[in-house]
Amino acid sequence: MTAETVMGMVISSQNIGETDRRIVLLTREKGKIAAFARGAVKPKNPLVSATQPFTFGEFFIYPGRDSYTVTRADVSKHFDFVRKSLDKYYYASYMCELAGYYTRENLDASDILLLLYRSFQALMSDAVEDRLIRYIYEWRLLLINGEMPDVFKCRKCGNENVTHFSVSGQCTFCEDCAGHDDNSDRMLPSVLHTLRYIAAAPLDRLFSFKVSDEVFAQLKDITDRYLETYRRYDFNSLHFIEENIIKT
Numbered sequence: 001m002t003a004e005t006v007m008g009m010v011i012s013s014q015n016i017g018e019t020d021r022r023i024v025l026l027t028r029e030k031g032k033i034a035a036f037a038r039g040a041v042k043p044k045n046p047l048v049s050a051t052q053p054f055t056f057g058e059f060f061i062y063p064g065r066d067s068y069t070v071t072r073a074d075v076s077k078h079f080d081f082v083r084k085s086l087d088k089y090y091y092a093s094y095m096c097e098l099a100g101y102y103t104r105e106n107l108d109a110s111d112i113l114l115l116l117y118r119s120f121q122a123l124m125s126d127a128v129e130d131r132l133i134r135y136i137y138e139w140r141l142l143l144i145n146g147e148m149p150d151v152f153k154c155r156k157c158g159n160e161n162v163t164h165f166s167v168s169g170q171c172t173f174c175e176d177c178a179g180h181d182d183n184s185d186r187m188l189p190s191v192l193h194t195l196r197y198i199a200a201a202p203l204d205r206l207f208s209f210k211v212s213d214e215v216f217a218q219l220k221d222i223t224d225r226y227l228e229t230y231r232r233y234d235f236n237s238l239h240f241i242e243e244n245i246i247k248t
């Protein structure tokens with residue numbers, strides 16, 4: 001058994017018994033992996049802080065029969081959302097759960113890891129509203145997974161003058177072609193602009209805009225319905241957001 005070093009983020013952490021901890025790491029090298037951290041609950045053990053959720057760094061692991069074992073970690077960043085606000089903690093938990101849903105062991109997850117890291121930086125900075133960060137993250141994650149519709153042209157005729165979003169068709173339409181589809185929604189021009197920006201902006205400028213309440217409401221409506229239609233999983237952390245943060 002050879003020890004290896006991976007760079008990644010703790011996306012979930014669970015105590016096992018009195019002293020140990022099982023974590024899930026999203027890594028640059030190995031995708032999503034489960035790892036066991038012996039003694040990580042004992043006070044004074046250096047793994048206590050390194051194995052908390054939202055911790056980013058280098059992890060020294062060796063493979064076992066069912067999972068890896070973490071022996072040491074060099075933490076480069078811990079995002080302390082609990083201290084910042086409970087809302088941010090809920091959003092960050094949901095983002096981790098969603099990242100876990102879309103990743104597998106030995107599948108390249110470096111884009112998603114980077115997106116998660118940038119999203120966490122945005123949550124910590126307060127420059128953009130938490131609720132908007134969540135929707136930017138969702139769409140960008142869909143984009144990485146090839147599940148975001150083409151928002152730059154009408155699917156039917158290729159016209160770039162897109163006006164409608166079709167949840168059921170997983171696509172966008174121009175004015176003429178939308179006439180044949182009763183299920184599509186006319187988008188506010190700013191909603192289309194927002195979706196196009198999310199799809200095309202470089203990662204370091206992704207979280208750099210704001211939207212009006214009206215634009216946010218439509219973005220939320222389209223995104224929620226789109227994800228509900230195509231996601232086959234019930235996210236625990238999403239219930240927390242819906243019950244504790246979103247009251248409208």
Ligand SMILES: [Zn+2]
Pocket residue numbers: 154155156157158159173174175176177178
């Ligand atoms: Zn068209």
